[in-house]
Amino acid sequence: MSDWETVIGLEVHCELRTETKLFCGCRNAFGDEPNTNICPTCLGLPGSLPVLNRAAVEFAMRIGTALHCEVRPSIFHRKNYFYPDMPKDYQISQYDEPLNVNGWLELPDGTRVGIERAHLEEDTGKTTHVGTSGRIHGADFSLVDYNRAGVPLVEIVSRPDIRSADQAKSYVAELRGILVATGASDGKMEEGSLRVDANVSVHRAGEPFGTRAEIKNLNSLRSLGRAIDYETRRQVALLEDGGTVVQETRHWNEDEGRTSSLRTKEEAYDYRYFPEPDLVPLDPPVAWKDNVRASLPVLPAERRHRLAELVGMAPADVSLLVELDLDRLVGDAISVGADPRIAVNRAANEVAAAPERAAALDPTAFAALTRMEADGRLTATQAKAVLAEVIASGGDPQAIADAHGYAPADSGLVEAAVDTAIADDEAAWARYVGGEDKVAGLFVGKVMKATGGKADGKAVTALLQSKRAAATGQAH
Numbered sequence: 063m064s065d066w067e068t069v070i071g072l073e074v075h076c077e078l079r080t081e082t083k084l085f086c087g088c089r090n091a092f093g094d095e096p097n098t099n100i101c102p103t104c105l106g107l108p109g110s111l112p113v114l115n116r117a118a119v120e121f122a123m124r125i126g127t128a129l130h131c132e133v134r135p136s137i138f139h140r141k142n143y144f145y146p147d148m149p150k151d152y153q154i155s156q157y158d159e160p161l162n163v164n165g166w167l168e169l170p171d172g173t174r175v176g177i178e179r180a181h182l183e184e185d186t187g188k189t190t191h192v193g194t195s196g197r198i199h200g201a202d203f204s205l206v207d208y209n210r211a212g213v214p215l216v217e218i219v220s221r222p223d224i225r226s227a228d229q230a231k232s233y234v235a236e237l238r239g240i241l242v243a244t245g246a247s248d249g250k251m252e253e254g255s256l257r258v259d260a261n262v263s264v265h266r267a268g269e270p271f272g273t274r275a276e277i278k279n280l281n282s283l284r285s286l287g288r289a290i291d292y293e294t295r296r297q298v299a300l301l302e303d304g305g306t307v308v309q310e311t312r313h314w315n316e317d318e319g320r321t322s323s324l325r326t327k328e329e330a331y332d333y334r335y336f337p338e339p340d341l342v343p344l345d346p347p348v349a350w351k352d353n354v355r356a357s358l359p360v361l362p363a364e365r366r367h368r369l370a371e372l373v374g375m376a377p378a379d380v381s382l383l384v385e386l387d388l389d390r391l392v393g394d395a396i397s398v399g400a401d402p403r404i405a406v407n408r409a410a411n412e413v414a415a416a417p418e419r420a421a422a423l424d425p426t427a428f429a430a431l432t433r434m435e436a437d438g439r440l441t442a443t444q445a446k447a448v449l450a451e452v453i454a455s456g457g458d459p460q461a462i463a464d465a466h467g468y469a470p471a472d473s474g475l476v477e478a479a480v481d482t483a484i485a486d487d488e489a490a491w492a493r494y495v496g497g498e499d500k501v502a503g504l505f506v507g508k509v510m511k512a513t514g515g516k517a518d519g520k521a522v523t524a525l526l527q528s529k530r531a532a533a534t535g536q537a538h
Contacts (some may be wrong), residue, residue: 066264068294069271070224073259074237076216076247076398077185078121084184084214085112085154091138092253096207104212105241106150111340118214121246122182123346123354125216126162128244128361129177133354135345136161137179147187147206154182155217165238168363169232170381176221183283188254188378210254216246222261222271227290229238233284239362251281258286262293264301272297273307277314277321287312293321294320318479350437365389373402380406386414391425400429401436404445419453427452431459441518441531443467443510469516476517480525483508494526495533502526 080090086103102110126133139157160181166174174330187208191201220236224230238256241247249256258281263274276292280286292314310320352381360368361385364379369389372398373380383389388409395405405428413420413428431452435445440463448462463469483505484491495502502523 065266065295066437067267068227068290068300068535069222069263069265069274070226070228070230070290071222071261072220072224072233073255073261073273074218074220074234075185075259076125076218076241076249077255078118078214078216078246080115080117080121080214083212084115084118084182085212086110088212090213091209091311092250092255093257094209096205096209099209101322105208106148112154112338114344115214118182119216119344119346120350120354121160121244122180123351124244125246125360126165126180127166127351127355128240128261128358129161129162129165129180129218131165131177131180133162133346133351135159135485136183137343138341139335140338141183142334143332145186146204147208148191148211149187149208153184153186154338154341156181157330157366167233168234169229169236170366171232171379172377175223175233178219178221180216180218180354183215183216183217183478185210185213213475218450222263227287227294230260230290231287232383234286235385236362243359243361248535251283254281257281257372260290260293262290262297263307264294264297272301273309275307275309275321276311276325278311280314285314285316286360286506288319290318291319296321369393372396373406375403375406382410382414386417386420388420391420391423391428393428394425395432396428398426399433401432402423404432405429408445408449412446413453416453422456423453424456427456427459433461434463438518439463440468441516443515443519476513477525479509479517480505480522480529482512484529495530 081239082088083099083104085453086101086105086173088101089099091099103112121529123133136156136159140152141155142152144151160179162180163178165177165180167177168174187206188210190205190207192203192205193201210297220233224233237251238251241256242249245253251257257279260277260279260280263272263276265272275293277289280289293312296388300307308326310326311324313324314321363377365384366389367379369380369392370377370384372393380389383392383406391413392405392409393398396402408428408431413423431445431449432441434440434448435442440448444463444466447466448459448468451457451462452459486508490501490504494505505526506519507520509517510519
């Protein structure tokens with residue numbers, strides 16, 4: 063595998079949060095009774111005509127602008143194919159003149175992934191195959207729900223800049239954060255609001271890109287990562303055995319952990335694209351595009367950079383806080399005197415463990431707690447316990463600490479406890495002196511028990527290191 067490089071391009075289909083569908087006034091809502099949000103237009107009945115949803119266009123422009131795309135004049139096309147969940151047997155989409163082109167997004171580690179296009183189109187309906195397999199082959203019968211037919215979508219097509227399953231998951235997570243921040247989508251993969259197709263190929267370094275296979279409709283980050291890893295292994299094994307990768311569409315089976323062939327990959331000419339005769343070209347005025355740009359919120363990448371600069375860390379190190387929407391809490395706490403690194407650590411661990419209560423956490427109380435820990439008035443263990451109470455019910459950290467009798471152990475008592483722990487386990491001490499750093503945890507645990515949890519773990523570790531240095535010096 064080390065001789066091979068994986069090349070990945072992703073197509074992300076994002077449903078827009080409009081009240082109605084893209085070309086008609088039917089309700090756009092998830093989970094309604096099947097076939098209740100339908101009309102002659104989204105069913106493709108003769109004589110019905112599409113009318114473009116202005117809100118969908120604005121959402122699409124927000125997405126394109128957030129992805130640093132050029133928002134260009136565009137036209138709609140008919141993409142012709144037969145699927146039972148698209149009753150008019152064609153999909154209104156955008157082909158060679160899409161709305162958004164030539165963009166990029168930045169991953170938490172600083173990598174940029176190019177965006178080829180982000181075009182507007184309508185979604186299809188949903189087919190359920192009833193039977194033991196859950197697939198069309200072997201199904202007893204199939205049910206079609208047309209509620210989703212005509213729901214507005216933006217399809218975001220990346221350039222083949224992604225090189226691993228982990229990077230693909232990072233890309234989708236970042237993109238989902240951008241989509242939610244713009245207000246264009248709720249980003250709920252579990253409800254189908256966000257669906258991913260992965261184009262995967264392999265090649266040896268220095269050689270041309272290989273033939274790609276497309277894996278359809280991945281609806282979780284876990285499935286995305288597993289599917290790419292499996293497909294990479296499959297293609298490498300096939301090529302090393304002298305076989306040939308076929309350009310095709312493949313299905314991911316989550317239970318079996320494998321992909322299987324669905325159909326030969328279609329080319330553009332197979333869809334017989336032609337301009338949609340019932341819709342005029344789309345050319346948003348400059349003033350509209352300027353208003354869209356001005357209305358965008360601060361996006362995840364900029365939030366990471368702001369927080370990273372504030373706390374003196376790398377953007378990747380604070381990405382979780384931005385993802386969990388805790389960066390404002392940390393920033394507000396620092397503005398009233400919080401210790402930056404302790405604030406980051408406590409937010410990423412203890413606060414993140416109770417996200418439903420995080421919004422109610424007072425930044426001033428949070429800042430006071432971090433100062434108590436930084437000043438040595440609370441050990442890390444005590445600080446975590448106090449913070450848990452502050453998160454659960456509010457209150458003053460100092461008052462909570464006083465009520466529990468929290469105070470750091472006397473340094474003399476801590477050193478005596480360290481000496482006792484060393485004397486009680488000379489064999490472990492010899493291993494630690496010999497360079498086994500992990501043995502320090504054993505001694506820290508003993509000291510914490512002896513002091514009733516009042517010793518500062520960092521101080522104990524520092525004391526152990528000092529005593530080891532002295533012992534090593536004596537040995538020499």
